[in-house]
């Protein structure tokens with residue numbers, strides 16, 4: 001435990017301490033680390049199915065040509081617009097790959113752009129087996145259940161989206177990040193095209209892939225826009241990619257690599273520290289402010305049963321940011337809590353709301369909230385943190401409240417993402433990356449299939465994080481009521497689907513597949 005860390009009474013997590021940069025598996029998170037498996041020459045990669053010659057030995061690199069800037073520009077012919085880079089310095093490593101076209105696919109969640117989009121967006125989210133994992137026997141109920149839950153949840157979600165201007169800003173921000181990343185790559189002499197593929201709303205990952213095919217991309221770097229890896233976010237997007245890749249002749253011949261998480265990168269850590277330092281200056285007594293990292297939660301079972309590295313990466317990320325701040329003589333107290341839980345099952349603790357109340361009770365007067373799991377403003381920063389948690393903090397006795405903005409298009413951050421892409425290029429198509437440099441995160445570089453095999457290989461059935469309704473007074477009663485409710489709903493749905501009669505048919509919710 002770091003000296004400045006505030007441990008809420010609700011907290012049970014031990015924090016890891018590490019230096020920066022650090023090798024993998026040397027932190028408290030190492031219990032989640034399954035790296036040694038990657039050292040085995042397992043025959044699991046999509047790229048391996050695709051092209052047998054991609055099984056390159058460790059440290060083997062593709063032959064990179066040292067083209068001049070002009071040469072480099074025409075290496076990528078398709079659809080990069082009229083942008084011309086001039087006077088850009090040559091990079092010594094020369095990460096251009098032959099004459100082949102390079103693409104970068106940014107993966108993100110997606111969000112409803114209008115209030116009418118909210119229910120279908122929620123349907124897509126709850127229809128994702130990485131969000132609600134039904135027992136195998138009941139998987140045919142995934143879509144009816146998703147429809148049911150999305151219809152019930154939509155009014156509450158709509159209120160939230162209405163309060164932030166009638167829709168999610170996610171698409172606009174992600175598009176802007178993609179454009180800045182493209183410019184940064186060009187400035188670094190890597191003429192790549194950048195695509196955006198969202199998991200639950202437009203532009204869908206499938207749309208991005210269609211464009212990648214049309215553009216004739218031969219080598220693809222997949223970059224989820226989540227700093228830390230979770231089965232429910234990056235994992236879900238990779239799962240989808242895996243299924244798209246598997247069935248497509250073109251994609252089978254396209255080599256790729258995935259940067260599964262990048263929370264430990266120097267540029268990201270420094271950018272976060274810059275934002276925190278700047279916001280602290282806005283308080284009358286900056287040194288008395290508690291830095292409050294708030295991460296999006298996941299159900300505890302994801303971490304404890306399925307081996308999701310999310311919590312370990314989050315704790316390590318917070319430690320790295322605090323170490324960077326310490327180097328700048330900023331030694332404020334800090335804490336990490338998890339927000340946005342949905343449904344009755346236990347999520348990662350401590351919960352943000354309980355921690356805020358706890359800090360108020362302990363006499364903390366100034367709090368700086370730092371959203372840490374996502375790099376764009378979204379409903380949970382603009383509504384949950386800025387409105388709900390701020391109100392709760394003020395009611396709990398906290399007098400001074402501040403919030404660090406999301407990174408968005410911060411130049412240092414974007415430039416670092418571009419460096420991450422460039423550093424990953426030698427590994428495009430390479431399997432079993434056992435080079436230490438390439439394995440700084442708990443989830444190392446690798447192909448889609450390889451990563452999914454490393455994390456979440458058994459694809460365990462997990463208790464669903466959401467349920468249709470909750471009641472009861474105690475947590476345990478809530479949990480059991482929730483489970484009973486879920487069971488009842490499943491039985492009802494089963495009866496509906498098999499008999500074709502019931503209240504969902506009466507309401508016109510079923511049948512879904514007309």
Ligand SMILES: C=CC1=C(C)c2cc3[nH]c(cc4nc(cc5[nH]c(cc1n2)c(C)c5CCC(=O)O)C(CCC(=O)O)=C4C)c(C)c3C=C
Nearest residue numbers: 111112131157168230232233296297298342373378379465
């Ligand atoms: C790292 C970030 C995120 C994790 C982990 C995550 C897990 C997770 N989320 C839900 C349920 C919902 N998420 C919703 C919106 C939403 N989620 C994230 C990020 C993570 N989710 C973002 C950035 C957003 C907002 C997008 C936007 O439009 O601005 C929603 C919809 C909003 C609402 O109704 O509250 C739901 C529902 C689960 C169940 C889960 C883990 C299993």
Ligand SMILES: [Fe+2]
Nearest residue numbers: 109296297340
């Ligand atoms: Fe979410």
